[in-house]
Amino acid sequence: MIVEPILTRAVGVEGGHLLSSYLERGGYQGLKKALSMTPDSIIDEVKRSGLRGRGGAGFPCGLKWSFVPKDHPKPKYVVCNADEGEPGTFKDKVILECDPHMLLEGMAIACLSIGAEAGYIYVRGEFVRAIKILEKAVREARRDGYLGRNVMGSGKKIDIFVHSGAGAYICGEETGLLESLAGHRGHPRLKPPFPAVVGAFDSPTILNNVETLACVPHIITRGADWFTSIGPNPKNTGTKLFAVSGHVRKPGVYELPMGYNLKDLIEKVCGGIPDGRSIKAVIPGGSSAPPLKPEEIDVSLDFDTLAAMGTMLGSGAVIVVDDSVCMVKLTQRITRFYAHESCGQCSPCREGTHWLDLIMKRIEEGNGREGDLELILDICQGMMGTTICVLSDACAMPVKAFVEKYRDEFEAHISRGRCPMRGTHG
C-alpha cells in the first residue's frame, strides 16, 4: 500500500531544493491554478481534501483557514511553524532542506485564501542548513516572480520572510511562536482569542505546520478527491511523514499513507529490531505521546485510532524502544526535557515539571521511596488540562502512562534501590 512519494519527491534528487528542479517536477502549478480561483473556493478545496494539521493536534486545516475573518481592518498573515522541536521529530527538516519551494508555494496559496500579503516561516534556530536553503529559495522565488509585488503576473503581492528562532521548545507552541515572532518572550497566550482572529502582530493569522502547508500545492493541483483517495480512513487523508528513530534497523523519515499499520512500519519498512531483541515500548507521536506496549502496536497510524488508545499520532515521530532500555531512565529523560523547556508562566507546569523531574531523578538514582509513584500520578493529575498551553500535559501524559504501563519496573527500582537492569544498558 505504499504510494508514490508526494512530499518526499525531491529527496535524493541532485539540486532538488533549487527552483529549476522544482519547476521540472511541475512546481508552482498549484499557485498558478489558485490565482485563478476565488479565496472561498481555495478554502473549500482544502476543506474537501480532509487535510488535518500535521503539527500534532490534527485540526482540520480548511476549517482553520475559514475562521479568519473576511472583513477585518488589520492585515492578515500566514505563519509557518517550522520550529520542529519535539524530541523524536525530524520530518519537517526533510521538507525544508529538500523541497523548500513546495512549502513556499503552499504558503503563497494560503495567503491567497485569506488575502494575506505576507508570510513568515519561523524556523528552529538550530536548523542552520535549512535556514540557508530556505533563504535561497525565497530569493529565487522573488527573482522569478513567484513571490513579490506581482506574483506570476497576477498583480497580487505576496512576500515570505524567514525568521529564525532561538532554540526554545515552547516557541513551537503556536501562540508562543507568535509572541516570539513579534520579539517578545515565548510565553503562550490565553485562548481565546485564537490566532485566526488575534495572531501574528495581533492580526488575523493562519498558522500551520510545514508538512500541512506542503500538502496544499498538491491538493490544489491534483484536486481534493485525489487527496482523499490516499489512505484507508476517510477522516485521515493523504500521506504522512513518519520520523522513525530508536531501535530499528533502518531509522529515518518515511512517507506513507495515513492509517498505515504501526507494526508494518517497524517490521517491514524499517527492517525490524536489530540484535535479535524485542520491542518494549513504542512512542507513536513524539516524546509527549504516551507509549504503546508491544501487544498494542498492531494499530493504524492515524489521529483518531491512536487518540482512542489514549495516545496520539502527534507529529508522527515514532520512537522504538527495545528491551535493553530502562523505563525509569527513559521517563526521567522526558521529565528532564520538559522541566528544562517549560516557559515558567503557569504554576502547575513551572513547579510540576521540575518536581516530577526531581522525583524521577531520585528514583533513577536508587533513592525512591514508597508512595513516590502515587505522588507522581497525583502531580500528573494536577498538571493535565490546568495550564495555558499543553506543555504541562505533554509532560504529564507520557509520565503517567509510563508509570502505569511499566509500574513493575518503577517499583523494582524503588524496592531494590537501584536499577534492576544495571549492566544491561549503557
Place this chain on the structure above:
Amino acid sequence: MVKLTMDGRDVEVREGLNLIEAARSVGIEIPYFCYHPGLRVVGQCRICLVEIEGIPKLQAACATPVREGMVVFTDNDRVRKLRSQVMEFLLINHPLDCPICDQAGECDLQDFCEAHSFPKSRYTEAKRVNPKLERRKIGPHVFQNMNRCIHCSRCIRFCEEIAGTGELTFAERGYKMVIDTHDGRPLENPWSACTADICPVGALTVYDFRFHERSWNLTSTPSICPHCGNGCAIRLEHRSGSVKRFLPAANPLINHHWLCDFGRFSYDWMNGGDIFEPMQGGEPVPWTDALKEIAGKLSSDNRTVAVITPFQSCEEMALLKTIADTVMIRRAPGEERKIKNEQGHWMVSHNAGPNTQGAAALGISLFDAYPADARVLFLSENLFPAPLTEEEVRSIPSDAFVIAETRHRGPLAKRADIVLPGHLFHEKEGTYLNDHRILQHVRPSIQPAAGTRGLLSYGSEILAGMGKECPGPAAEAIFQTIEAFQGLTYADLPSRLEKIRG
C-alpha cells in the same frame, strides 16, 4: 445586566465583568494571585480555575467574561482539588519564612493558605533558592527576595502598563525563571513602590518600611494623600498616634489603585512638631486665655488678614473668612506629580497642597505681600513641605499683632504674639477640592495630639467671643454654608467622587 448561575445561586451581574469580579459582586470569593483589576489579564497562576457547565476543562475565572445563562461552579470538589494542587505547586518552592517576612499579615498566599487549611506538603526535595536575588535592593524603594516569588508577573505588568517604563522582566525559563531588571538597571520610576503593594507575597517589599512594623499592629484609615493637588485615595496606616505608611486605595477617577513614591514617602512631617499648648510671649497659656485675648484684638477695629496654606480644608477657609477681613492663600508650587486613573489618563498636578482649588472656589486670593494696613495677622504654617523660613518671617510687618497656627518651634513661633497648636491634615475632618475639581471628604485618621485644637473648634470660640454668629464647630454645618458647594452634604460625598463643575 447578565443572568447566570453561580454555585447553584441565580445571580445577576454587570455585563462585561470577568468571573472573579462577577463572583465578588455577589459575595463569592474566587482566589487569585496573578489577576489584578488594574492590570492586563494573563491567567498564569491558575488558582482561579472554575468549572463551567459544558466546558470539559476548568477555566481561568480571571480570563472568562460572564455570559448569559452560564452555569459556574466555584467551589465543587473538582475545583477544590485543583486549588489545593495549585497551592501545593506554589508552596513547594516558597520558603515559608512568614515569621521574618514583612508581607506576613497582608500576604495573599498566607491568607489563602490559612483560609483553606491545606494539608502538609508532600514535597521532600530541596527548595529552589536564588542566592543572588534573595536579598537585594532593586531600586531606591523596593527590596527583592526572589525565593518568595510566585511568578505572578504583576510587578512586570505594572511597570509596562501603568508606569510605562518597563524596568522589570522575567529572566531565565521554567523553574529557574526569575524577576529581574533589564540589564541590571534600577527600578526607579516615580511609582516604583506600587510594585511592592501589588506583590501578592513578600518577594518585593518597600525598603523604607522593612522591619519597621508588623502589618497587624497598624490601624488603617481611609484618607487622601495631601502631598499634591491630585488627592489620591490612600489608606493611612498608623500606630500609637504615629503615621507609619501610606498605601494606595482605589479611586477610579484619580489614582485607580496607584500612588506615587513622592506622595507615599513624604509623610514624615505628620509625625513632627513640638508645640502642644498655646503660647503667648513664649510662655504657655491656657486655650481660654489665648482665645479671649484674640477675640479682644479682633473685636477692635483693627484690620485682620489671614494667610493660610492649601493644607487648610474648605471648612477652615470658610470659617476664617467670617473671622478675618481678608483671607489669602500662600502659593505652594510643587513639582509635576502624575498618577494614572482607571481610564489610563494621567492626572497631573503642579500644586504642593491638596486644596489650592478649594481656595479658588471660595474666592480666596493669592498671597503676595502683607497689606500695609494689616494690624492683626493670622498665619498658618501647618503645612508641607516646610515651615516659614527666617526670611519669610522677617517680611512680616513689625507692628502687626501675629497669631500663628503652628506646631513647630521655628522662626514663626518665635515672632508670633500668640501661638495656637492647631490640627494637622490627618487629625482633622474637612473637604478638599483637588486640581481636577473633585471634591473629597476626609475624616480624621488619628486622635489629635493632646493639648491641640482644630481651627474649626477654636475659630468658633473666637467668633462667639466676638459676639458673632457661628455655624460651627461641626465641619458639616460649616460645609453647608459654602456657596460653591450649595446643595451638597457629606452624605453626597461618600466615595469621595463628587466632581465640582469648574
